[in-house]
Amino acid sequence: MDYLAGLNSEQRAAVQQIHGPVMIIAGAGSGKTRVITFRVAHLIASGVDPFNILVLTFTNKAAREMRERIMHLVGAEAKNIWMGTFHSVFAKLLRVEADKIGYPNNFTIYDTDDSKSVLRAILKEMNLDDKLYQVNFVLNRISAAKNNLISWQAYQQNEQLQADDFSSGRGMMGKIFETYVQRCYRAGAMDFDDLLFKTNELLRDHPDVLNKYQHKFKYLMVDEYQDTNFSQYLIVKKLAAVNENICVVGDDAQSIYAFRGANIQNILNFEKDYPDLKVFKLEQNYRSTQNIVNVANSIIANNKEQLKKNVFSEKETGDRIKVMRAFSDNEEGKIVAEGIMQERSTKGLKWNNFAILYRTNAQSRSMEEALRKLGIPYKIYGGLSFYQRKEIKDLIAYFRLTFNPNDEEALKRVINYPKRGIGDTSVDNIIVSADKHGITPWEVITNSAQYLQRAPAALPAFATMIQSFQVLAKTQSAYETALYIAQHSGVLKDLYEDKSVEGLNRYENIQELLNGIKEFSEREDIEEKGLEVFMQDVALLTNDDKDKDKDADTVSLMTIHSSKGLEFPNVYVVGLEENLFPSQMSLNSRSDLEEERRLFYVAITRAEHKLSLSYATSRFKFGTLINCEPSRFLDEIDAQYLELDFTAKPATGNSNNYDDERVAWSRSDSFSKPKPKPASTQVKTTSILAKAHVPSANFKPSDTTNLQVGMEVEHERFGFGKVISMEGNKPDIKATIFFKEIGQKQLLLKFAKLHIV
Numbered sequence: 006m007d008y009l010a011g012l013n014s015e016q017r018a019a020v021q022q023i024h025g026p027v028m029i030i031a032g033a034g035s036g037k038t039r040v041i042t043f044r045v046a047h048l049i050a051s052g053v054d055p056f057n058i059l060v061l062t063f064t065n066k067a068a069r070e071m072r073e074r075i076m077h078l079v080g081a082e083a084k085n086i087w088m089g090t091f092h093s094v095f096a097k098l099l100r101v102e103a104d105k106i107g108y109p110n111n112f113t114i115y116d117t118d119d120s121k122s123v124l125r126a127i128l129k130e131m132n133l134d135d136k137l138y139q140v141n142f143v144l145n146r147i148s149a150a151k152n153n154l155i156s157w158q159a160y161q162q163n164e165q166l167q168a169d170d171f172s173s174g175r176g177m178m179g180k181i182f183e184t185y186v187q188r189c190y191r192a193g194a195m196d197f198d199d200l201l202f203k204t205n206e207l208l209r210d211h212p213d214v215l216n217k218y219q220h221k222f223k224y225l226m227v228d229e230y231q232d233t234n235f236s237q238y239l240i241v242k243k244l245a246a247v248n249e250n251i252c253v254v255g256d257d258a259q260s261i262y263a264f265r266g267a268n269i270q271n272i273l274n275f276e277k278d279y280p281d282l283k284v285f286k287l288e289q290n291y292r293s294t295q296n297i298v299n300v301a302n303s304i305i306a307n308n309k310e311q312l313k314k315n316v317f318s319e320k321e322t323g324d325r326i327k328v329m330r331a332f333s334d335n336e337e338g339k340i341v342a343e344g345i346m347q348e349r350s351t352k353g354l355k356w357n358n359f360a361i362l363y364r365t366n367a368q369s370r371s372m373e374e375a376l377r378k379l380g381i382p383y384k385i386y387g388g389l390s391f392y393q394r395k396e397i398k399d400l401i402a403y404f405r406l407t408f409n410p411n412d413e414e415a416l417k418r419v420i421n422y423p424k425r426g427i428g429d430t431s432v433d434n435i436i437v438s439a440d441k442h443g444i445t446p447w448e449v450i451t452n453s454a455q456y457l458q459r460a461p462a463a464l465p466a467f468a469t470m471i472q473s474f475q476v477l478a479k480t481q482s483a484y485e486t487a488l489y490i491a492q493h494s495g496v497l498k499d500l501y502e503d504k505s506v507e508g509l510n511r512y513e514n515i516q517e518l519l520n521g522i523k524e525f526s527e528r529e530d531i532e533e534k535g536l537e538v539f540m541q542d543v544a545l546l547t548n549d550d551k552d553k554d555k556d557a558d559t560v561s562l563m564t565i566h567s568s569k570g571l572e573f574p575n576v577y578v579v580g581l582e583e584n585l586f587p588s589q590m591s592l593n594s595r596s597d598l599e600e601e602r603r604l605f606y607v608a609i610t611r612a613e614h615k616l617s618l619s620y621a622t623s624r625f626k627f628g629t630l631i632n633c634e635p636s637r638f639l640d641e642i643d644a645q646y647l648e649l650d651f652t653a654k655p656a657t658g659n660s661n662n663y664d665d666e667r668v669a670w671s672r673s674d675s676f677s678k679p680k681p682k683p684a685s686t687q688v689k690t691t692s693i694l695a696k697a698h699v700p701s702a703n704f705k706p707s708d709t710t711n712l713q714v715g716m717e718v719e720h721e722r723f724g725f726g727k728v729i730s731m732e733g734n735k736p737d738i739k740a741t742i743f744f745k746e747i748g749q750k751q752l753l754l755k756f757a758k759l760h761i762v
């Protein structure tokens with residue numbers, strides 16, 4: 006079988022080990038995903054029915070790419086493999102089995118916005134302080150409980166959880182959890198966590214269903230296993246219990262979702278659960294140059310908690326890793342965009358050879374601006390999804406209501422959009438009446454004479470309209486149904502009448518959605534093509550799942566979290582600053598800091614040929630300009646692999662008030678390792694300091710806690726001066742100092758190197 010030739014001996018051994026439990030925990034770029042792909046092909050080539058294979062991937066995009074690859078290797082049969090994210094795969098399973106756990110099979114999937122909206126309504130009804138009970142906090146807490154398979158009943162009985170809530174003043178959490186679950190249930194809706202929670206419940210309470218899927222999925226594979234949570238772990242364990250043909254691959258050094266409940270323990274449990282486990286080691290990195298692999302290794306070595314691994318590359322040594330300093334976030338964008346422009350033209354690359362990775366979504370702004378200025382095409386991954394836009398959600402809410410009229414969030418969204426005279430008070434009355442009679446709002450609406458004292462005149466017409474959509478959907482194609490709903494609900498007309506640029510844009514988006522549905526109606530690889538099927542996992546789709554521009558030649562922008570598993574020839578990791586990366590929130594505990602370091606490891610290991618890192622010395626955060634110091638992660642890299650590029654000069658007009666005090670690279674102590682710096686470093690470092698004052702013989706940076714106005718000081722680079730004013734609170738005290746040689750400067754004391762004379 007010639008495809009086996011594309012694997013090294015250890016990879017091949019793992020691919021050929023098709024029976025029994027298999028685990029591969031190996032470093033980035035070592036071919037773990039490739040092993041899964043080839044293993045599936047090998048299973049099919051060995052006669053395994055694709056219907057019996059389940060593959061769980063980290064994104065739907067990854068699943069799609071894998072499927073294409075497998076089809077390439079073994080042909081069209083690969084269509085029948087169950088392959089996708091945990092959420093999409095088990096949503097599909099629940100569509101078939103939901104009635105067994107008391108849900109309609111056409112249940113709605115509530116996305117995060119829907120969940121928050123439900124919670125907001127509950128907090129309001131319960132008259133709770135929304136500062137104390139912040140919606141995000143409440144949702145996270147409920148989510149964490151569900152992912153640990155704690156039901157609301159168990160939550161209310163759990164002494165520890167109760168004690169935590171009471172001590173933080175949030176004693177009503179248990180009650181909120183209960184109400185939230187009941188609201189979702191009444192609406193025939195599952196939120197994201199329910200898709201896993203309810204699957205567990207189903208497999209636990211229905212041995213026949215469990216049995217059925219244990220025999221269906223004779224072969225299971227899980228990519229990115231290090232990021233599974235308890236709920237996912239248990240599903241996999243249960244499904245694999247009969248045949249034990251389970252293969253998991255992952256890298257503990259890339260575990261980056263602990264904050265969402267991912268549990269690295271699952272790797273250790275795996276060894277306990279399957280004593281017959283066969284473990285394969287992959288050590289060769291096929292993705293990156295030696296320099297990149299060495300840098301990644303040197304970074305991760307700083308983590309105490311990790312399984313020791315050898316990772317090496319036999320590719321070329323490659324360029325050194327470039328470190329670029331900018332004076333502001335905007336300038337950082339500019340340096341990166343110019344760098345891309347130049348690399349592309351000198352090396353004859355394409356835009357899609359480049360990726361810009363950042364810690365937080367907010368950082369995309371300065372990057373986007375700079376790219377736009379230079380006319381560089383780009384695509385943001387994982388940003389606001391197409392499906393999250395208001396107009397799209399509005400129309401989809403009509404679709405949702407058509408298939409599940411009990412869906413309260415959809416109902417609230419469109420009952421008076423476009424305006425038809427059913428105001429907020431009427432909506433409140435409907436809901437109150439539903440609560441009172443223990444029925445759903447839809448039942449109130451369809452029997453308004455019975456349940457409402459004063460029903461708005463438009464209500465019966467609204468109900469009739471939705472019912473007419475329901476009738477139509479039974480016989481028409483997805484596209485015909487969708488178009489009819491868009492027209493008859495008034496959504497299209499409303500957007501058409503808005504002649505503003507935004508209005509036009511929204512109208513075009515609706516057209517795009519309808520085009521997407523049309524394409525879906527015409528697909529040949531699926532049999533069920535009703536709108537209902539299209540709708541099934543629309544809540545799980547992200548921007549990246551739209552096929553349309555998948556081959557477009559654009560620079561990719563994304564957070565490091567969403568770059569997991571991907572690779573690009575040329576990678577820029579930006580914003581390497583303390584309090585940003587590592588993030589401020591991570592500085593309280595070693596385990597959080599180690600997670601940030603793993604995130605940095607993930608970022609670095611996305612690069613194939615060239616890696617550039619950058620930081621800004623000042624940045625706008627929440628509307629204020631703050632000074633930033635370079636990330637400790639930069640200090641952790643062995644200097645021999647670095648090339649420093651400090652050529653950027655502060656642009657006039659955008660430099661900030663404070664001076665850049667913390668030029669890590671100009672400090673003799675900034676490299677923790679006493680390795681000699683490469684020649685280029687020394688040249689550049691010296692040139693930065695060339696203009697600086699030469700400190701006097703007894704210059705020694707002093708403790709500035711007692712610095713006072715009037716004191717005389719010497720500064721490492723600015724020379725002698727006098728403190729003329731001080732402002733701010735510890736640790737962010739700023740001193741304005743008048744220097745004899747260069748005049749007045751404002752310095753942030755925590756970074757300033759001052760000798761009190």
Ligand code: ATP
Nearest residue numbers: 011012013032033034035036037038039291292570
């Ligand atoms: P990550 O941890 O980042 O998810 P991974 O271990 O899944 O990485 P892959 O993405 O499977 O690694 O492989 C990295 C790159 O190396 C891919 O481009 C893959 O095609 C290539 N590769 C892996 N093994 C081989 C091999 N034996 N021969 C040639 N190329 C290989």
Ligand code: MG
Nearest residue numbers: 037038039570
């Ligand atoms: Mg992978």
